[in-house]
Amino acid sequence: MNQSNQLRASSTKSSYIAKSVMSSAVIAALLVSSGCATSSLLENENRVSSKTVTNVLSEDQIVAFGRPAQPIPNLPTGNMVIVGEKNSYVLVQGGAEMVTLLTNLTAKNIQVENDMSFEVPNNDGYFQGQMKMSYAKLKDEFQRSDYQFFLQNGGQECTSASDMRMNAQRFCFSVPVKGAIYPQVSNLSLIQSKYRALSKPYTVTFYNRTAQNEVTRSGRNGAEKLILLPFAVAFDVVTFPVQLLDSIAN
Template sequence: MTEHKNTLTTRVSLKTAIVGASIVTLLASSGCATSSLLEDNKRVDTKTTKTVLSEDQIVAFGRPAQALPKMPNATMVIVGEKNSYVLTQGGTEMVGLLTNLTPKNIQVDNDMNFYVPNNDGYFQGEMKLSYAKLKDEFKRSDYQFFLQNGGRECTSASDQRINAQRFCFSVPVKGAIYPQVSNLSLIQSNYRALTKPYTVSFYTQNQQSQVSRGGTNTAQKLVLLPFALAFDVVTFPFQLLDN
C-alpha cells in the first residue's frame, strides 16, 4: 500500500513538473514573441525618395561657341535661365534631328526630367521630340531619315483627323551642368522666344531611413561641376513650335 502511494505521488509530481515546464516554455516563447514584436516595431524602414533639385526655364538650344575644357564631346547645350546644360552624349544625334527636320514641324516633349545620381554636376536621361506634317508632304527621303535615326510612327487620333502623320524620337543623353551662359542677354534679345514654355528639371533619388512616420527630406540644391566656367553659346537657327 505504501509502495502504491509512493508511486502515485511520484506520478503526480512528474505530471506537475511537466505541466510546470510547459507553462514556463509557453511563457518563455510568449516572451520571445513579444520581444520579437517589439523589435519589429522598432525596425528601421528604408525607402527610396525622389528629390527635385532644380527646375529651369529653357531659353534656347545651341552649341558651345568654343571647345570646353575637359568636355571634348560637348556638342549641344540646353540654354536655361539659371544654368547651362551641356550634352556630352546624345548631343550629336539631337543636333542631327534639330538641324535636318523642318523647324515648324518639330515638337519637343515638355517633360524633360533628368536624373542626377550623385549630385556631382552630371546628369542623364532622355530627350524626346516628335515630327509631324500632312501625309502628302512627306517624301521618300523623309522616311529614309526616320529609319536611319530611330524614328517610330506615333500618329495620334487628332493627327489622323487632319490627315497628318507623326514620328517620335527618343535620344538617351548624358551631360554636365554649367553656369549661366555668358551671352544670355544677347540671346534673349536676338532669339525669338519659344512659342510654349519649355521646362527642364533635375532630380535625385535618396534612400531615406525612418524609425517613425513623418520623416522629412533634407533639402538639396543642384550642384555644378567644380571646374565648370561660363561660356558663349551659338544658338540653332530655328524655333520650336507647338502644334
Template sequence: MAKTFLKNLNKIALTTALTSSLLVTGCATSELLSSNSHVSTNTVEQTLVEDQVVAFGKPTTKLPNMPANSVVIVGEKNSYVLSEGGLDLVNLLSTLDAKSISVDKALKFYSPKNDGYFSGTMKLSYAKLKDEFKRSDLQFFLQEDGKECSTASDKRIGAQRFCFSIPIKGGVFPQVSNLRLLQSKFQTLTKPYSVSIYTTSTSQKVVKKEGTNAAQKLVLLPFALAFDVITLPLQILD
C-alpha cells in the same frame, strides 16, 4: 495517492514547458520585428534645380572635358552642355519641317552623384498628313531610328506620327555671359521649355527638412571664364 501526485506533477511540468516555449517564441518574435523595422529603406528623388530654356546654341570656345562640337541648352540659371546627343538633336531638327515637330516640354535629366554631370532622354515626335510624306522622309526615319507612333486622333484625320528618343549626356556650367542678349532676341517665345536635374538617395529614415533650398545643392563643373554661345536654329521649336 502516488498516481494522483504523479499526474499533478506531469500537468505542472507540461504547463511550465508550454509557458517557457511561449516566452521564448515571444522573445524571438519581438526580436525579429525589431530587426525588421530597421531593414526597410526608402529611395527619395530630390530635385536639384529647375530652370527655363532660353535658347539652344554652341559655345564660342571649347569647354574643358567637353567635345568641341558640343551643344548648349541655355538656361536662365545655368548652362547645360551636351557632350552626347546634341549633334543628333541638331541634325534631326535641321532636317525635318519644324512646324511638324513636337518636343516633350519637360527636359528632365538625372545626376546620380550630383557631380556636375547628367544624363537623360530627349523625346520628339513628327506628324504630318500621310500623303505629305516622301520616300526620303521614310528613309531618314529609318536612319534615325524613328518609331511609328500614330495616335487615334492622328488616324482620324489621316495623319501619321513618328517618335524619336535621343540619349543625352552632359555637364552643368555657369550661366552664359551673353544671356541678356539671347533673352532680348527670343523674348517672344510663347511655349517656354523647362529643364530640371534630379538625383536619388537611399536612407532608412526620411527626414523632411523645412526651409531647405534644393537648388542650391546642384554641383556645377568648375569653369573660370564665362563663355558666349552662338545660337542654333532650334528656337523654331516654339
C-alpha cells in the same frame, strides 16, 4: 500509505507535470512569437534603409536651345546647349544627334516633351538622361526620304489613335544624353532681347537619389544646391532659328 492516499498523490503529481508542460509550451510560443516579431522588425528596418529618396537639386527655366559659338575646351564639337536662366547645360553625348533632328526636320511638326528631367548621380557637374521628341504630319505629306531619315536616326513609329483619326502618322525619338553644367551663357541678355520667349513655360529639372537612412542621419531634404563643373567658364551660344524655338514648346 493506503491506496486512496496513493491515488491522490499520483493525481497531484500528474497535474503538476501537465501544468509544467503547458507553461513550457506557453514560454516557447512566446519566445517564437517574440523572435518572429524581432525578425519582422529587422526585415522592415532593412527594407526602409534600402529605400531611396529623390532629391530635386535645381529647376531652371529654359530660354533657348543652341550651339556654342566657339568650341568649348576639353569637350567634343557638335554640342547642343540648353540655355537656362541660371546655368547652361551642354550635351557632351547625344548633342550631335539632337542637333541633327532639330535642324533637319520641319520645325512646325516637332514636339519635344515638356518633362525634361536629368539625374546628377554624384552632384559633381555631370548629368544624364533622355531627351524625347516626336515628329508628326499627314500621311500623304511624307516622302521616301523622310522614312529613310527616320531609319537612320532611330525613329520609331508611335502613331496615336488621335493621329489616325486625322490620317496623320507620328514617329518618336529618344536620345540618351550626358552633359556638363556650366555657368550662365555670356550673351544671355542678347538672346533674351533678340528672340521671342518660348510660347509657354519650359522647365529643366535636375535631381539625384539618396538612401533614406542617409537622409535621416544627415538631415538633408533635397534642398541641396546643384554643383557646377570645377573651373567651368561661361561662353557665347548661337541659338537655333526662332521659328524652331517657338514650335518646340507648342
